[in-house]
Structure formats: structure tokens, C-alpha cells
Amino acid sequence: MSVTKLELRTALGPVYRDVLPYQPRDCTLDEIPVIDLEPMFSSELSDRKKVSSAIKAAAVNNGFFYIKNHGIPAETIARCQGQVLNFMRQPLETKDRVESHKYSKYYNGYLGRLKAQVSPSETADVRESFTFRYSPELDPDNPKDISEVPDEIRPWIRGEDFVWEGTKHLPGFKSDLVAYWSGCLRLARKLIGMFALSLDLEEDYWDNKVTYPGAETQEEIKEKFVGLGSHTDLQLFTLLWQDSVGGLQVLTREGQWIKAPPIEGTIVVNIGDYMMRLCNDIYKSTVHRVTNESTQERVSMPFFFGLNFNCVEGVVPSCTSKSNPAKYEPISCGDWCQMRFKQQNEDFLKEAKKLMAPSAVIVAG
Numbered sequence: 001m002s003v004t005k006l007e008l009r010t011a012l013g014p015v016y017r018d019v020l021p022y023q024p025r026d027c028t029l030d031e032i033p034v035i036d037l038e039p040m041f042s043s044e045l046s047d048r049k050k051v052s053s054a055i056k057a058a059a060v061n062n063g064f065f066y067i068k069n070h071g072i073p074a075e076t077i078a079r080c081q082g083q084v085l086n087f088m089r090q091p092l093e094t095k096d097r098v099e100s101h102k103y104s105k106y107y108n109g110y111l112g113r114l115k116a117q118v119s120p121s122e123t124a125d126v127r128e129s130f131t132f133r134y135s136p137e138l139d140p141d142n143p144k145d146i147s148e149v150p151d152e153i154r155p156w157i158r159g160e161d162f163v164w165e166g167t168k169h170l171p172g173f174k175s176d177l178v179a180y181w182s183g184c185l186r187l188a189r190k191l192i193g194m195f196a197l198s199l200d201l202e203e204d205y206w207d208n209k210v211t212y213p214g215a216e217t218q219e220e221i222k223e224k225f226v227g228l229g230s231h232t233d234l235q236l237f238t239l240l241w242q243d244s245v246g247g248l249q250v251l252t253r254e255g256q257w258i259k260a261p262p263i264e265g266t267i268v269v270n271i272g273d274y275m276m277r278l279c280n281d282i283y284k285s286t287v288h289r290v291t292n293e294s295t296q297e298r299v300s301m302p303f304f305f306g307l308n309f310n311c312v313e314g315v316v317p318s319c320t321s322k323s324n325p326a327k328y329e330p331i332s333c334g335d336w337c338q339m340r341f342k343q344q345n346e347d348f349l350k351e352a353k354k355l356m357a358p359s360a361v362i363v364a365g
Contacts, residue, residue, distance in 0.1 A: 135159025309334025
């Protein structure tokens with residue numbers, strides 16, 4: 001049996017995973033379960049612990065699960081999806097008014113096809129994306145002007161106004177995207193309590209550390225294989241809404257690609273690298289990728305959630321013992337993300353320089 005080595009970028013340098021030579025198959029509900037969040041909104045702790053137990057079972061397995069009854073209205077999702085299509089169907093010169101490489105310090109804005117390569121083992125990503133990050137004035141729970149943000153947090157705020165200035169011509173664009181983002185932020189702040197319970201911590205263990213979180217949404221439209229290369233996510237966890245086209249694939253610990261097809265009314269949740277680090281590797285940040293082998297446009301709307309970027313955290317006490325000491329030194333969520341972004345950008349620039357050599361011809365179509 002011929003096993004392929006898959007190279008992955010991490011904040012600490014490249015790592016490698018074995019991939020079995022089998023075609024991707026559909027997942028089972030044991031591999032990626034559906035968790036009903038309705039008990040999470042109960043006033044009874046015993047009900048909320050049912051959700052946290054289900055999350056723990058999924059997090060130690062493949063690190064992926066679906067959630068239903070999540071509280072984000074279907075019409076909010078649909079309006080955001082419609083605005084994504086409105087933006088992406090514009091002429092390139094219009095989209096370039098908010099082009100990330102030109103105008104952003106923090107990876108906000110528009111990124112075109114073949115402008116990133118998440119996986120060094122695969123092709124450049126055949127997708128377009130629009131990204132915006134947390135700004136305190138947009139916070140649905142406690143909106144504030146940037147001047148009101150504590151001094152130790154202010155340098156870590158990553159929102160940038162140019163993304164909205166360059167899209168004013170699209171009616172409702174900002175309000176519809178922010179409505180979806182706000183729904184995800186509120187949901188994530190509720191879910192972090194379930195994760196705390198799942199680790200035998202107090203439910204509010206992280207509450208004062210997600211007041212100005214690393215929270216971003218990245219609306220994407222993908223075409224052709226591979227839309228987004230193999231990777232793990234960076235922060236605590238990701239909420240992913242995907243349309244009916246599908247394309248999400250997850251790599252099991254055995255090295256088999258499994259498909260996570262869309263299930264109506266659900267959002268996919270997956271564990272990120274920083275959460276795995278805080279959990280001493282008990283919870284799994286699993287490799288995944290996105291493909292689109294259909295002839296249709298594929299829209300996905302991931303929301304990435306982490307702690308306040310200035311928070312320096314080590315392994316949580318419930319995940320260590322004399323026989324299982326902490327594997328990792330404390331690091332801030334912001335520094336952790338910056339390490340990965342820096343390495344990813346340097347690697348991509350190296351590849352771009354090779355392509356731009358005099359003997360190379362680039363055709364993007």
C-alpha cells in the first residue's frame with residue numbers, strides 16, 4: 001500500500017501526516033456527530049453538561065462535529081450568503097478596491113484566486129475570499145469605541161475600516177455581514193462555556209478572556225479542486241456554515257479522507273491548534289481541506305474564534321497530572337497566530353518568486 005506524505009504548516013514549523021491511497025468517503029455520525037445545542041440554552045446546569053459531554057466525545061475523536069439549534073436565524077445566514085455572491089460577482093477592479101495585500105496590515109479584505117497556498121503539498125488555493133476581523137464598535141454584547149478599549153488590548157485589535165469604505169456601494173453589505181458575524185460571536189461565547197465544562201473547569205473559566213477576542217469571519221467562494229488546501233485551524237475553534245454544494249473533507253487519525261457533507265440547519269465546528277495546545281493534546285485539531293468538483297459556485301462562511309490576543313495561556317490545570325505534565329509553555333493567542341501567519345507568508349513568497357523567474361510563464365484563468 002502506497003502512503004502519501006502530506007506536509008502541513010504549523011506555528012512551530014512543518015509537520016507531516018500519512019495519507020492512505022483511498023478515495024474520500026462519506027463520514028459516519030460516529031466520526032462527525034450532530035450535537036443538539038438546545039439544552040445549552042437551558043437554565044439547568046445538568047442540561048448544559050449534556051452538551052459539554054457530547055462536545056468532549058467529538059473533540060477527542062476527530063475534533064469535528066455539527067451543531068443544530070444553534071440560534072443563528074436562517075434568514076441572517078441567507079442574507080450574508082447573498083451579499084457574498086454580490087461582492088464576488090463584481091469586476092475584479094472593483095473588488096481590488098479592498099484588496100488585502102494592498103491595503104491591509106492584518107489580512108483583512110479581498111483575496112483573489114491563486115493568491116494564497118495553505119498547503120505546501122498541494123496547488124495554490126483556487127478561491128476568492130473577503131475577511132474582516134474583530135472591531136470593538138461592532139461587538140453585539142458590549143460595543144465600544146477603540147479609545148475605550150484597555151491599553152493592553154488595544155494594540156491587538158485587528159479590524160480595519162477600509163473593508164467597509166470600499167464596499168459602501170453595495171446596499172446592506174456591511175449590516176448583513178456584521179449580523180452573521182455577530183450571531184457567530186454570541187454563539188462562540190456561549191460555546192466556550194461548554195468547552196470549559198467539558199474539561200472539568202468552571203463554566204465561566206474563559207469568559208473574561210473573550211471580551212475582545214480573536215474573532216474573524218471569512219466569506220469564501222471556491223471553484224475547482226483544490227479550493228482550500230490541507231491545513232489545521234489556528235485558534236480555539238471554528239464555526240463553518242457551508243452551502244448545499246459541499247466539499248469539506250477531514251483527515252482521520254488513520255489517514256483516510258472523509259467527507260463532511262452539508263446538513264441543512266447545521267453549522268460545522270472544529271477544534272483549532274490553540275485549543276489543542278491548551279488541552280495538552282487531549283482535544284484534536286484535525287487536518288481538513290475544501291474541494292469543489294462541481295460546476296457550481298461554492299460559498300462557505302467560516303468564523304474563527306480565539307481568546308483576547310493579549311491573553312497569555314498555558315495548559316489548563318485539568319489536563320495535566322504527574323504522569324501527564326504540560327507539554328507546552330504559555331503563549332498569547334495573538335503571538336501564536338502571528339507565528340503561523342509569518343511562516344505561511346514567507347513560504348508563499350518563496351514559491352511566488354520561483355514562479356516569477358524569467359523562464360516561468362503564469363497563466364491564471
